[in-house]
Amino acid sequence: MDVEGGRAAVSVVGGDLRHLVGRDGEVLEALQELTRLAVLAQTGERSRLMLDIAGHRAARRTELTERGRRAAEEVRTSGQRLVLEPMSPFERKIVHDAVAAAGLTSESEGEEPQRRVVVLPS
Structure with missing residues (x-):
């Protein structure tokens, strides 16, 4: 613990x-x-x-951090918002943090269990 x-x-x-x-x-x-x-x-x-x-959650955190970083880069390059796949609240939080660390903003949309992260262009 x-x-x-x-x-x-x-x-x-x-x-x-x-x-x-x-x-x-x-x-x-x-x-x-x-x-x-x-x-x-x-x-x-x-x-x-x-x-x-x-170690499932720790490994998933690493995957999602990378997913958020790649999504931010894709949005920065395309200038278009990007809607990601549905995620749990735990998963969305990690992606939001990674997107913010990359200098972009994101929001969640939809209803559980289909709630997803949307990465927004700056």
């Missing part, structure tokens, strides 16, 4: 944990939500705890 950006971060490591991650991290997301609900039940306070299993 660690603290990253003011939120508790729990990493589960071990043998073959792919079944706890699931396709596209779906099981991981469900386990994180159940963990947050357990914290709420015990403390009466909401938790922003981040759960990572087998």
Whole structure:
């Protein structure tokens, strides 16, 4: 367990944990939500705890940072807004941060689970 950006971060490591991650991290997301609900039940306070299993979330963060950087470069070159694929709130936050670090702005549009990042030209 660690603290990253003011939120508790729990990493589960071990043998073959792919079944706890699931396709596209779906099981991981469900386990994180159940963990947050357990914290709420015990403390009466909401938790922003981040759960990572087998390094899935860390690897995904690296992929999404690169995706945001490439999207910003594409928008800078084309001058056109770019609509990305649907993402979870965790994923969108990483892309928004990468786009901002590249000097452009972005926004989210749509409704869950089809909410997506739109990278805007400057």
